[in-house]
Amino acid sequence: MKTKRYILLSLSLLLVFAFALTACGQKPTEETKPAATEETKPVETEATAGTFLERAYAGEFKGTAVTMTGPFTDEDAVKFDNSVKAFEDATGIDIQYEGTKEFEATISVRVEAGDAPDIVDFPQPGLLKTFVNQGKVVDVSTFLPQSSFDNYNQSWWDMATMDSPTGSIVAGVWQRFNAKSQVWYPKDDFDAAGYQVPETWDDLVALSDQIAADGDKPWCVGIESGAATGWPATDWMEDIMLRTTSLDNYDKWTTGDLPFSSPEVKNALSLLTTLWDDKYVYGGREAIVTTFFGDAPTPMFDEPPKCWLHKQGNFITSFFPAGVQAGVDYDFFYFPPIDTQYGKPYLVAGDIMAMFNDRPEVRAVMEFFTTGASVKEWLAAGGALSPHKDASLDWYGDDVERGIAALVAQSTAVRFDGSDLMPGEVGAGSFWKAMTDYFSGSIDMDTALSEIDASWPH
Known part of the structure; x- marks a missing residue:
């Protein structure tokens, strides 16, 4: 989009340049956003005042509809509908969300048939990456204003940037998430025992030693989950990887460019092994693989x-015994840093909204999803965390979620659950199995890591 206006007065050139930048406000700046390719340049040919979201609130797209699909069903579908209702009422845009429990299978069929909805909610970026690789997804950096990019920690945009046939694109926007880097403890008993919340890894190990010296087992651990047995161990590995190596290495690990047999991954598993030891774990190490993950915190x-x-x-509170009270019977703290040079990262999972059809009203909805307002009602109802900087902690209806959101806001970086980014054969297969076999004692560390590497698809 270019402004075809020629001004003779040299003193006006600066103003014209500023106007041109405003007219192209939806186009990314070179410093912060990938450059648009010929195939992904904005569809409009005339400059229009305001961002697409501002134009939507001005009523420009009233009477239009935007179709969506994703995994939200039942209660979650109701919460999503409630979270976008105020936007629909204010703009006249009808967001038609159709959730399905068979999301992964149905979206693949629809995209391949050329019947993709306007926006798709992906709970796992790995599947989205497949469609980006095929050139099916719109680069949102070609129209989002800088304010959208400024409303997130940069890590969220790092995780949204994926390779397409025309180069790297920003493949979507994050709307909500859940957090994994917290440790739960029985607050009343913990305080009565004189224990202190650890601030570092050394503090955490010292606390474990102190509890063990008092005659108790510090850690409640269970990774049994039926066909998915082993997944809690992968979360632990991901959190330790984030605290012992660079974000670049973490990203390479999730794509197979950093092998499981590498020193970095072996170091992470070694550290985990020091905590998942007979002297630290309730029931001993042998109980780890036979204890259902939802039952694991009960002895606490x-x-x-x-x-x-x-x-x-943060979902684990739904498995806590009935009647226990947050802030009294239990509380949580941030899983401490290990190597301070890697800051205070947070492990997350969540929903990234991707755009498949490029129309002005779809752009407006995508821009809306970059604001805290898009998830405000969900925060009040409970069951979601907001990645947006403009989301107020006062919006949270649940004190625990408010506290976790505050911890995430203080983090230096966020990264998505690594096993969910890996190919299914690994992230939901050999990684789970090898962790289970290793902690059951049936294989050694080197064998576990080499088996995972061997399973990686080529």
Whole structure:
């Protein structure tokens, strides 16, 4: 989009240049956004004042509809609909969300048939990456204003940048997420015992030693999950990798460019092994693979506690015993840094919205998803965290989620669950199995890591 206007007065040139930048406000700047290719340049040919979201609120797209699909069903579908209702009422854009429990299978069929909805909600970036590689996804950096990019920690945009046939593109925007880098503990008993929340890895190990010296087991651990047994161990590995090596190495690990047999991954598993030891784990190391992950934190609420520390995502509170109260019976702390040069990263999972059909009203909805307002009602209802900087902690209806959101806001970087980024044969296959076999004692560390490497598709 270029402004075809020629001004004779030299003193006006600067103003014309500024006007041109405003007219092209949807186009990325070179410093922060990938350059648009010929195939992904904005569809409009005339400059229009305001961003697409501003134009939507001005009523320009009233009466239009934007189709969506994703995994939200039942209660989650209701929460999503409620979160976009105010936008629909204000703009006249009808967001038609059709959720399905068979999301992965149905979206692949629809995209291949040329019947993709306007926007697709991907709970796993790996599947989205497949469509980006095929050139099916619109580069949102070609129209989002700088304010959208400024409303996130840069890590979110790093995770949204993927390779297409025309080069790297920003393949979508993050709307909501859940967090995994927290450790739960029985607050009342913990305080009564005089224990202190650890700030570093050394503090965490010292706390484990202190609890063990007092005659108890510090860690509540269980990785049994039916056909998915082993997945909690992969979350631990991802959190430790983020704290012991660079983000670049973490990213390479999830794509297979950093082998599991590398020193970096072996170091992470060695550190995990020091904590998942008989002297630290309730039931001993042999109980790790036979304890259902949802039951693992239950002994923490015995009187007195049989174990004291449990690392898990924010969803785990739904498995806590009925009647326990946050801030009284339990609390949480940030899983501490290990090597300070890697900062305070946070491991997350969540939903990235990707655009398949390029129309002005679809652009407006995508820009809306870059604002905290797009998830405000969901935060109030509970069950979601916002990645947006403009989301207020006051919007959270759940104190635990508010506290976790505050921790994530203080983090130096975020990265998506690594196993979900890996090919299914690895992330939901050999990685789970090797961790299970290793901690059951049936194979050694080198064998576990080499088996995972051997399973990587070529």
